[in-house]
Amino acid sequence: EIVLTQSPGTLSLSPGERATLSCRASQSVSSSYLAWYQQKPGQAPRLLIYGASSRATGIPDRFSGSGSGTDFTLTISRLEPEDFAVYYCQQYGRSPLTFGGGTKVEIK
Amino acid sequence: QVQLVQSGAEVKKPGASVKVSCKASGYTFTNFYMHWVRQAPGQGLEWMGIINPSGGSTSYAQKFQGRVTMTGDTSTSTVYMQLNSLRSEDTAIYFCARTIITPYYFDYWGQGTLVTVSS
Numbered sequence: 001e002i003v004l005t006q007s008p009g010t011l012s013l014s015p016g017e018r019a020t021l022s023c024r025a026s027q028s029v030s031s032s033y034l035a036w037y038q039q040k041p042g043q044a045p046r047l048l049i050y051g052a053s054s055r056a057t058g059i060p061d062r063f064s065g066s067g068s069g070t071d072f073t074l075t076i077s078r079l080e081p082e083d084f085a086v087y088y089c090q091q092y093g094r095s096p097l098t099f100g101g102g103t104k105v106e107i108k
Numbered sequence: 109q110v111q112l113v114q115s116g117a118e119v120k121k122p123g124a125s126v127k128v129s130c131k132a133s134g135y136t137f138t139n140f141y142m143h144w145v146r147q148a149p150g151q152g153l154e155w156m157g158i159i160n161p162s163g164g165s166t167s168y169a170q171k172f173q174g175r176v177t178m179t180g181d182t183s184t185s186t187v188y189m190q191l192n193s194l195r196s197e198d199t200a201i202y203f204c205a206r207t208i209i210t211p212y213y214f215d216y217w218g219q220g221t222l223v224t225v226s227s
Contacts, residue, residue, distance in 0.1 A: 035213040037153075044203055044217035045153065056215065088153055092212040096169045097143075099153040 002027050002091050004100035012108040019076040021103045023089035028069045033093035036065055036074045039102075040085045048087075049074065079105070110134040112204050112218035119224045120194050127190040128221045130204030137185040138162035141207050143214065144178065144189045146200040156202075158212070159187055194225045 003026040013019055023034070032052035037045035047056040049065035052072055062077040076083055084107050089100040115129040130142065144156040157168035161180040168176055172191070180187045187204060202221045205214035 031211075033211050033213075037214070044205075044220055045214070046217075047213060047215050050211075050213040090153070090213065092207075095167065097155040097212060099155070101152045 001096050002029065002094055002098050004089050004091060004098055006087075006089060006100035006103045008103060009101070010104045010106060012106050013079055014108045015079050015081055017079050019074075019079055019083070019105055021074040021076075021087055021105075023067075023072040023074070023100050025070040025072070025091060027094075029072075029091045030093035032068050033091060034065075034067070034072050035090045035092065036063075037088045037090065038083075038085045039088065045088060076105075110206070110216045112206065112216055114202075114204060114218040114221045117222040117224070119226065122195055122225055122227055124194050124225075125190060125192045126194060126223050127188055128202050128204075128223070130187045130189075130218050132185045132187070132206070138182060139209075141209060141212070142178075142180070142187045143205050143207060143212070144176075145203045145205055145214070147203070147220075148197075148200045151200075154200075156189070158207075161185075161187060191223075194223075196225050199223065199225045 005024045007022045034052045036049040039045040053065045064075045066073050086102045086104045088102050111133045113131045118126050120126050143158045146154050159166045159178040166178050175192050177190045204218040206216045
């Protein structure tokens, strides 16, 4: 199975700062079949990005995704208070579908 | 609007079974696949398997093969996930999540169902 490693585990930033989250795959993710989700406490995950770089419906343009092959990045250009949460990457190029361990973006 | 509404929290003893439901509304039930994903307390997300509500075909993660059964009822737009031989490590929040036929990224999620396994 494809193992996804997210880094850092925790990112401590202030509102207005830029956040850069990394997701590295143990094998190449075919067709850039990589998604990013945001999860807040007590809630289900919410789709942010699919196809490595396409924003889901209703997602603000401060969220952007990039990358291909084994290295992917989620960037939040200017953190808003509601962006402090845990972020997961997921690959869907090969079964079983797998998720990264998550990056927590916390308020500094 | 698309909604996935799951059944309520469950408490089970080790060795028992649990069946969680997920009722879909706001879209054509048979035009999308449904998956189950679980999350142990304070942990990450783990994919369990997929069901095609149109026809009922399924595919399960190897870890759950032989212990999980996913079914669907098109008359009520509901899918079910049954997990047998529960152990304490199965304590988790179980989510249903929708995908298009392909590729499999999850665009809508249920609210989650907490299953607690404890003697």
